Amino acid sequence: MNTTQIGKISILMIEDDKLDEALVISTLERDGLSFEHTAIQNKQDLHTLLDSRPWDVIVSDYNLPAFSAYEVLDILEANNLDIPCIVISGCLNEETAVTLLKKGAHDFIPKHNLVRLVPAIRREVAEAKNRATKRQVEQALKQKEKLLNNIVGALGEGLAVTDAQGRILFINPEAERLLGWRNNEVSGLNLHRLIHYLKADGSPYPEQDCPVGNYTRQGIPYRTEDEIFIRRDGSFFEVSYVATPIRENDQVIAVVTAFHDISRRKQAERELNESRCRLRELSSFLQSVREEERTRIARELHDELGQALTALKMDLTWxxxxxxxxxxxMLVKTDNMITLVDSTVDSMRRISANLRPGLLDDLGLAATAEWLLAEFQERTGVEYTLKISHEEFDFDNVLNTTIFRILQEAVTNVARHAKASRLDVELEDCDERIVLSIKDDGIGLIHQAASANKRKPFGLLGIRERVTSLGGHIDITGQAGQGTKIRVMLPKQVITEPLKEHDKSIAG
Incomplete structure (x- = not known):
């Protein structure tokens, strides 16, 4: 602070000689100092006035009958008061002056050289105010630091701060808990080499391969949930972390890494995925069992009941x-019975075909799809087109059956809800996968749901389940008044894992 900017100065004067007091005041006034003062002569008054108000400076005679300048300095120290104390004396040697300064006096001025008094007062008051300002700033910083430490300590995730070279500057209490290290133990250590030196598969993780440094050096935050941190005891935990660079003047000066343990969540995800896989396997197994049962019933209908009905018709004709x-x-009755047998045979053939069309096993997928759509058109009046990329469009039994059932579910859904006049079906053989596209010009997916009285679309759910069980993908899109499109992509190489006996027992 500039000494010329100091306002009115409050002076506590300790002097028992009125002439000396007047001399000091005259000197202050002559040199243009703006001040107010109070003069005292004993320790009791000193204690009282120090407690009553703040003072800018104390001007004290060296030796008074009641007490001395040394006692003044002791009182200031005991009360932890930073008030400049300037000692004045008519006869004092250099050694005593040095002792006073070491004791805490801010200056010593002989009475025959009072010309130094005003500059000394201005200087010491300015320095005292500077010290007070500095203390206020330091106190504010300490409070902010304490608040920040409390916030960082209360965080529910670990926090590690490193310099630009990856050396640890600080870890918070949660990081200490997760890692097993204390903050003072890891200060200055390389964070990667301490807790990040292994990959999730247990193989070494060289620091130069870690993307954290590469990203943060460019000022880009890095986030991942696919890595591990190693604890002090050598155990590890799966971690989600974000490394954020701190920049100053376009230079990265530090990196803040916030992390938390996601081992339980990852384990739950693995268990959920495993459960989904087992459910898909179970669903595939049930579909296989159902398909086998349909095939068996269709065969029995065709072979046994069909033959019996044929024999019955022959006998009736005879x-x-x-x-x-x-x-x-008798002629009319017998003729009616023959008609009923013919109708029953037709129903049996239709039921048998719906259970498991023999065309699928005898002539393959393309012919069966053509038959299904032709029968659909005859029943509903909805015109169709069928486009097949290859004339010989046939695959293994599982894939053929799945594609046929998806198409069957789709056309059934169109017949029930779509109110369509046209259906376009396309089968494509695309390298490693098969693509089935089914598009109608009906009322659209939203209105279909409304027309179905808001029932769950089990047909579409069944399609999704079949596709998922074979590792495929399905897209269903639709807009009001513009129809619905189903696009199914299935891998040619269907990977099916046999069910364990336990799963089969559940299925059965």
């Missing part, structure tokens, strides 16, 4: 030829 012409009632 019987019809044995009635006399005048047995009209």
């Amino acid at each position: 019987l019809l030829t044995r009635f006399a012409d005048d047995q009209d009632e």
Whole structure:
């Protein structure tokens, strides 16, 4: 602080000689000092006035009858008061002056040289104010630092601060808990070499391969959930962390890494994924069992019931030829029975085809798809187109059955809800996968749900389940009044894991 900027100065004067007091005041006034003062002569008054108000400076005679300048300095020290004390004396040697200065006096001025008094007062008051300002700033910084430490300590995630070279500057209490290290133990150590030297698969993780440094050196934060941190005891935990660079003048000066343990979450995700896989396997197994059962029933209907009905018709036809012409009632009854048998045979064939079309096993997927769509058009009046990328479009039994059932579910859904007039189906053989596209010009997916009385679209759910069980992908899009499009992508190489006996017992 500039001494010329100091306002009115409050002076506590300790002097028992009125003439000396007047001399000091005269000197202050002559040199243009703006001040107010109070003069005292004993320790009791000193204590009282120090407690009553703040003072800018104390001007004290060296030796008074009641007490001395040494006692003044002791009182200031005991009360932890930073008030400049300037000692004045008429006869004092250099050694005593040095002792006073070491004791805490800010200056010593002989009475025959009072010309130094005003500059000394201005200087010491300015320095005292500077010290007070500095203390206020330091106190504010300490309070902010304490608040920051409390905030950092209360964080529910670990925090590690490193310099630009990766050396640890600070870790918070949560980081201490997660890592097993104390902050004072790791200060200055390389963070990567301490807790990040292994990859998730247990292989070494060289520091130069770690993307944290590469990203943060460019000023780019780095985030991941696929790595591990190693604890002090050598154990590890799966971690989610964000490393954020701190920049100053376009230079990275530090990196703040916030992290937390996600081992439980990762384990839960693995268990959930495993459960989903087992459910898909179980679903595939159930579909396989159901398909086998359908095939068996369809075969029995065709082979046994079909043969029995055919034999029955033959017998009825033979019987019809044995009635006399005048047995009209018997002729009509027998003819009705033959008609009923024909109708039953037709129903049996339709039921058998719905259970498991023999075309699928005999002529393959393309012919079966054509038959299904033709039958769909005949039943609903909805025109269709079928585009197949290859004339010989046939795969293994599992894939053929899955594609057929998806198409069957889709056309059933169109017949029930879409109110369509046209259906376009396309089968594509695309390298490693098969693409099935089904598009109608109906009311759209949203209105289909409304027309189905807000029931769950089990047909679409069934399609999704079949696709997922084979590791495929499905997109379903639709807009009101513009129809619905289903696009299914299935891998040619279907990987199916056999169910364990426990799973089969659940399925059965």
